[in-house]
Amino acid sequence: MLEAVDLSCARSGKTILSQVNFELRSGEVLAVLGTNGAGKSTLLGTLAGELSASAGQVRLAGRPLAQWPVGELATRLAVLPQASSLAFGFTAEEVVAMSRMPHDTGLLTDRRVVSEAMRAADVTHLAGRSYLKLSGGERQRVHLARVMAQIWETPGACLIMDEPTASLDLAHQQLILEQAQRIAAGGGAVLVVLHDLNLAARYAHRILLLDRGEVVALGTPWDVLQAERIGEVFAVAVQVTRHPAQDSPLIII
Amino acid sequence: MDAARRLRLMVMVLLAALLVLAVLLSLALGAVTIPLGDTVLVLVSLILPMEHAVEAQLIVEQIRLPRTLMGMLVGATLALTGAAMQGLFRNPLADPGLIGVSSGAALGVALILVLGGPWLAMMPDALLPYATVLGAFIGGALTTWLVYRLGQSVQGTSVANMLLAGIAIAAVSGAFIGLLSYLADDAMLRTLVFWNMGSLGGASFERVGMLALCCALVWWRLPRQAKALNALLLGESEARHLGIEVERVKRELVLLTALGVGACVAAAGLIGFVGLVVPHLVRLMVGANHRYVLPASMLLGAGLLLVADVAARLVVAPAELPLGILTALLGAPFFLALLLRAQRNGGV
Numbered sequence: 055m056l057e058a059v060d061l062s063c064a065r066s067g068k069t070i071l072s073q074v075n076f077e078l079r080s081g082e083v084l085a086v087l088g089t090n091g092a093g094k095s096t097l098l099g100t101l102a103g104e105l106s107a108s109a110g111q112v113r114l115a116g117r118p119l120a121q122w123p124v125g126e127l128a129t130r131l132a133v134l135p136q137a138s139s140l141a142f143g144f145t146a147e148e149v150v151a152m153s154r155m156p157h158d159t160g161l162l163t164d165r166r167v168v169s170e171a172m173r174a175a176d177v178t179h180l181a182g183r184s185y186l187k188l189s190g191g192e193r194q195r196v197h198l199a200r201v202m203a204q205i206w207e208t209p210g211a212c213l214i215m216d217e218p219t220a221s222l223d224l225a226h227q228q229l230i231l232e233q234a235q236r237i238a239a240g241g242g243a244v245l246v247v248l249h250d251l252n253l254a255a256r257y258a259h260r261i262l263l264l265d266r267g268e269v270v271a272l273g274t275p276w277d278v279l280q281a282e283r284i285g286e287v288f289a290v291a292v293q294v295t296r297h298p299a300q301d302s303p304l305i306i307i
Numbered sequence: 308m309d310a311a312r313r314l315r316l317m318v319m320v321l322l323a324a325l326l327v328l329a330v331l332l333s334l335a336l337g338a339v340t341i342p343l344g345d346t347v348l349v350l351v352s353l354i355l356p357m358e359h360a361v362e363a364q365l366i367v368e369q370i371r372l373p374r375t376l377m378g379m380l381v382g383a384t385l386a387l388t389g390a391a392m393q394g395l396f397r398n399p400l401a402d403p404g405l406i407g408v409s410s411g412a413a414l415g416v417a418l419i420l421v422l423g424g425p426w427l428a429m430m431p432d433a434l435l436p437y438a439t440v441l442g443a444f445i446g447g448a449l450t451t452w453l454v455y456r457l458g459q460s461v462q463g464t465s466v467a468n469m470l471l472a473g474i475a476i477a478a479v480s481g482a483f484i485g486l487l488s489y490l491a492d493d494a495m496l497r498t499l500v501f502w503n504m505g506s507l508g509g510a511s512f513e514r515v516g517m518l519a520l521c522c523a524l525v526w527w528r529l530p531r532q533a534k535a536l537n538a539l540l541l542g543e544s545e546a547r548h549l550g551i552e553v554e555r556v557k558r559e560l561v562l563l564t565a566l567g568v569g570a571c572v573a574a575a576g577l578i579g580f581v582g583l584v585v586p587h588l589v590r591l592m593v594g595a596n597h598r599y600v601l602p603a604s605m606l607l608g609a610g611l612l613l614v615a616d617v618a619a620r621l622v623v624a625p626a627e628l629p630l631g632i633l634t635a636l637l638g639a640p641f642f643l644a645l646l647l648r649a650q651r652n653g654g655v
Contacts, residue, residue, distance in 0.1 A: 104544045128550030135545065142399060142540050142595040152537055156550035182311075204549070 389582020
């Protein structure tokens with residue numbers, strides 16, 4: 055659905071991504087892992103159309119990203135940034151409602167979608183509160199509700215999330231990835247940058263491991279998360295076993 | 308949801324009522340006080356042809372009416388462009404006066420007035436206001452763009468950079484206007500000084516006409532960007548991901564605010580802080596959504612500027628305090644308070 059074809063990206067003469075090839079398929083949650091400076095943010099920025107590639111291209115539904123009209127693209131591709139600079143006192147509900155801008159589904163549908171997305175992100179109780187009075191984790195969930203509402207009930211839509219779990223407590227880290235799985239189950243696709251290997255192992259269908267701008271491995275958690283490889287990329291010795299309760303690797307540091 | 312909507316409606320009605328009251332006061336009060344009843348009669352006689360010998364007919368019609376109209380246009384436009392500029396800069400402390408846009412516009416006016424003399428002399432009087440507004444518009448647009456470029460960073464616009472750029476531009480404009488005042492003859496000098504202080508005293512129907520024309524465009528186009536302004540507050544890439552054509556919107560916002568501020572500066576000189584104080588008060592009443600902030604700012608801006616103008620006429624009557632000085636006296640402490648609060652909350 056969202057395809058990177060021979061994607062390379064350079065900034066001020068330095069190559070940050072080189073020859074990245076992969077496809078984000080509908081129905082999957084794809085986790086991007088890598089060390090600091092591996093090029094994760096650049097990859098996300100290029101996939102989202104914020105940065106331009108120095109070579110190769112990004113295609114959504116077979117069509118190069120640059121050829122999509124901005125408004126139409128917004129109904130198919132939503133992006134959850136790491137942090138937002140919003141400095142004005144919108145209510146949480148108003149922030150979420152902004153997601154419906156690219157749609158012309160009518161007021162009633164918009165309201166229903168907004169309230170459903172807010173329930174899914176566990177922010178219904180914050181609806182009338184000023185965004186500025188919310189904690190970091192609450193803000194992050196409000197934005198999660200916003201991007202989910204943007205592609206609500208849109209099969210074939212992509213969601214890109216940049217380290218969405220950074221400011222969240224354990225329960226809400228799980229909630230955000232469960233929502234990612236729900237979107238995938240509904241025919242969408244989610245690409246998410248994570249730092250926690252175990253979260254990726256448990257919730258991602260496939261994992262893309264990035265090291266110094268290159269794809270080192272791409273495959274199921276069992277394929278990618280091997281002790282030796284993790285040791286090489288992250289420079290830590292780990293053990294990989296089976297999660298006692300489910301069929302996924304468990305990484306012990 | 309519904310309670311919030313009822314509250315917003317009440318605020319709008321209240322602001323409209325305040326504006327009507329301010330209009331009546333502005334027509335009635337001044338060096339000569341005219342009873343409110345007579346003022347209303349004069350207004351009615353403008354619409355309905357009626358025989359009525361109100362003594363003060365001439366004062367209301369010829370002096371106070373253009374002044375009041377100009378006050379409404381200037382107040383509403385400054386508040387509207389202030390709100391839009393804060394959205395564009397993603398910073399609630401942006402103000403056309405503080406960041407130097409008004410100074411840039413004033414320099415444009417001064418350049419046209421002093422250096423354009425020979426051409427202006429050939430021009431019919433009725434077109435004169437348009438020449439000045441053109442200068443103000445170009446000066447304002449260039450400054451807005453420059454400040455925007457200088458103040459921009461990844462986390463929105465940094466207040467420090469924005470204000471510093473504003474200070475620099477105000478200083479440069481001030482220096483050039485000072486230089487121009489050496490070249491200017493006595494009549495021009497008076498005009499320049501008047502422009503620097505800001506006043507509705509020079510109101511005439513020609514100026515109101517010019518102002519109305521420019522403001523109409525701004526009032527028509529700017530509120531249509533309310534949604535885009537909301538999205539821009541999230542950040543530029545976020546706005547783009549919401550389907551906003553960010554570059555086009557930004558260009559339109561810069562041009563419209565420059566036109567609005569430029570027209571106001573050309574008509575009434577430098578009147579600061581309206582664009583800062585009014586949207587701020589409005590946000591306290593109706594929240595941050597530009598759909599409500601923009602129209603409410605226009606109502607409150609028009610009303611407040613008229614009240615300030617009445618005060619400027621009354622405090623040292625029969626002389627007059629320059630309106631720009633009055634708004635600065637009231638607005639500057641307000642700005643400082645906002646700045647202190649922002650600092651305590653960890654910066655804007």
